[in-house]
Amino acid sequence: MEGIRSNKPGPRPLPTLPPDPLSLDIDELERAFREVLSASKTTFLEPEKLAGYVRDFGADKTIVSTLPELGGTLDLVTIDDPLQLAGVDLTILHARLGVAENGAMWLSETEMVHRVLPFITQHLVLIVDRATLVPTMHAAYRRIDICETGFGVFVAGPSKTADIEQSLVIGAHGPRSLIVCLR
Amino acid sequence: MTTHAQRAATFLEDGPRTDWHDKSLWHVRSKRDGSIAGIPEWEALRQLGSDIKDNVLSNLDTYLEEFEQRATANGVIVHWAKDAEEHNRIVHGILARHRVDRIVKSKSMLTEECHLNQYLEEQGVEVIDTDLGERIIQMRNEPPSHIVMPAIHLKKEEIGQLFHEQLGTDEGASDPQYLTEAARQHLRAKFLAAKAGITGVNFAVAETGGIVVCTNEGNADMGVHLAPVQIHCMGIEKVIPRAEHLGVFTRLLGRSATGQPITIYTSHHHKPKPGGEMHVVIVDNGRTEQLGREDFRNSLKCIRCGACMNTCPIYRRSGGHSYDHTIPGPIGSILSPGLDLKKHGDLAFASTLCGSCSDVCPVKIDIHAQLYKWRQVVSEEGHLAKSKTIPLLGAGAVLSRGGLYNFMGKAARTALNIVPRAVVYNRFNPWGESRELPEVPKESFKEWYARTQTPEA
Known part of the structure; x- marks a missing residue:
């Protein structure tokens, strides 16, 4: 620390960040949000079709849901070791907010309950x-x-990689698909 | 000891492969250009990023102290390491205390710099790199050739053969989807069995005492959330003042790196998981010394996006391994001479000084100007190769004497047109190995000017 103190340059001011735009058109934000997430291979589902999607997902599948109106097959209260989540096929969670410029959605531990859940699930x-x-x-x-x-995370698509010859592959380690229900 | 030029010459022996490598990187650079086109305030954003990092360097001690204090209050255990050896000992100490014999690690250029894998393996710890590209090169026993795309130098057929040998995939299979699925299954077993997870750090926030890790694959999160012990290793320059500054850097990083508007996952770690332990190891390893070098301290502003590599005409046509340093490309060439001038000084010459690196740098590091300055340091310290010093002595003698310059120019114009080619292009002229002189004009500019321009009355 002494070394840093003697070697650091003279004071430089911390810049102030630009303010948010005053008026926001929610339709414009939604258009941008949908466009950028679609580009990162995310699909959209109308909220009223969600129950049907879950029903058709498969009776033998392990499903976690934090939505009161949509029950899963695995109760998170029974989980005390994250390794017990290894077999989860589908997880349905709320996101706190969405960012129009890049499709990022914020989840804190309040929304995800277990930190590994949005990563270990096969589909989200x-x-x-x-x-x-x-x-x-x-x-x-x-x-x-x-x-x-x-812990908190911005999620902006399904897990992906392009480490083999720059070829985009969805489903690297985390979810193989991401569906967003905008309501 | 080989030079960058010699290692690059080896890379260049395979012409079609060099072209392929060149095009792959340029494709990433083009994607970067496409993504910033959607941000009209891009230049202002770069300036903000640069200004925040300038402020960080001028307050590095106080931000680090603030970070330590807040992180400790959050229940995080903070460690300080002066060099690579101490860093490795600290990490191993944590693992030994928990009797950990297998770990998973996500991408961290710092642990590459410290050769952590080798150290831990010598202590009997199994280390599995979990980023797909990193896992591929780990299986090949190679260092990464790029900081964002570690296996960018490999073709899918080579990876297919590697996976066939090590993971039992079908012989001859090279479909990226198929190979990635095989790696997913292989690594999922490793995630579930690991007793500790290690990650690098993209940003450490002084105000909140938390660290941020950016990935596309989700491998860092699979590692640290499943294992009871999580360790995050960072260089001292990773600290930023406040949470709001993440808005600037997350906007800059993904777009500059791969042309994505943001990485798929931007993870913010502040406290250990229930029943778990969270460690942050803060490493100096020569950074304080670099901070003291007025001409070169700006290199510490780097956010490791790799944009300077993707755009560099030398990197694209010589490959990351030719730099023989953890961080290759233009940024590596200004960071490494400070660590070992004799070994890495020649990297200052692995550049055309075209300035493209500085143009794309999201935090406006004057990379090409620093390359030029390192050349002068290399020369002053007497590390220039004879093939450079002798011609430079000659050039200096000629250029400082007007009469001699005129005579030599005239002599050369005559001589170059009549002497056999072997007199000019031979083993004493390394410049001519892959370059051709332009056609020799009949007269010099000075002669042409004197002949055609009549003086004003």
Whole structure:
């Protein structure tokens, strides 16, 4: 630390960040949000079709849902070791907000309950309220408190990789698909 | 000891492969250009990123202290390491205390720099790199050739053969989808069996005492959320002042790196999981010394996006391994001479000084200007190769004497047109190995000017 103190340059001011735009057109935000998420291979589902999707997903599948109106087959209360989530096929969670410029959706431990859940599940559904859409990451960080819980994550698509000859492959380690229900 | 030029020459022996490598990287650079086109305020955003990082460097001590204090209050155990050896000992100490014999690790250039894998393996710990590209090169026993795309130098057929040998995939299969699925199954078993997870750190927030890790695959999260012990390793320069600054850097990073508007996962870790332990190891390893070098301290602003590599005409046509340093490309060439001038000084010459690296850098590091300055340091310290010093002595003698310059120019114009080719292009002229002189003009510019321009009355 002494070395840093003697070697650091003279004072440089911390810049102030630009303010958010004053008026926001929610339809414009939704259009951008849908467009950028579709480009990252995310699909959209109308909220009224969600129950049908879950029903058709498969009777023998392990499903986790934090939506009161839509029960899963696995109760998170019974989980005390994250390894017990290894067999989860489908997870349905709320996201706190969505970012129009890049499709990122914020989940804290309040929404995901177990940190590994949105990563270990084979397929993920996120429920986003239209009213929570913000234009940019600047606005998003003003809206959330990153240390409200011990862990929080922005999710902007299904897990992916392009490490083999730049070929895009969906489903690297995390979810093989991401569905967003915008309501 | 080989030089960058010699290692690049080996890479260039396979012409079609060099072209393929060149095009792959340029494709990523083009994607970057496409994604920033949608951000009209891009240049202002770069300036903000640069200004915040300048402020970080000028307050590095206080931000690090603030980070430690907040992180400790969050229940995180913070460690300080002055060099690679101490870093490795600290990490192994944590693992030994928990009797951990197998770990999973996500991408971390810092642990590459410290050669952590080798150290832990010598202590009997199994280390599995979980980023697909990193796992591929780990199986091949190779270092990464790029900081964002570690296996960018490999063709899918080579990866197919590797997986056939090590993971039992079908012989001759090279479909990326099929190979990625095989790696997913292989690595999922490793995630479930690991007793500790290690990650690098993209940003550490002083205000909140938390760290941020960005991935596309989700491998960092699979590792640290399943294992009871999580360890995050960071260089001292990763700290940023406040949470709101993440808005600037997350906007810059993904677009500059791969042309994505943001990485798929941007994970914010502040407290250990219930019943778990969270460690952050903060490493100096030469960074404080670099901070003291006025001409070169800006290199510490780097956010490791790799944009300077993707755009560099030398990197694209010589490959990451030719740099023989953990961080290759233009940014590696200004970071490494400070660590070992004798070994890495020649990297300052692995550049055309075209400035494209500085143009794309999201935090406006003057990379090409620093390359030029390192050349002067290399020369002053006497590390220039004879093939450079002798011609430079000659050039200096000629250029400082007007008469001699005029005579030599005239002599060369005559001589180059009549002497046999072997007199000019031979083993004493490394410049001519892959370059051709332009056609020799009949007269110099000075002669042409004197002949055609009549003086004003």
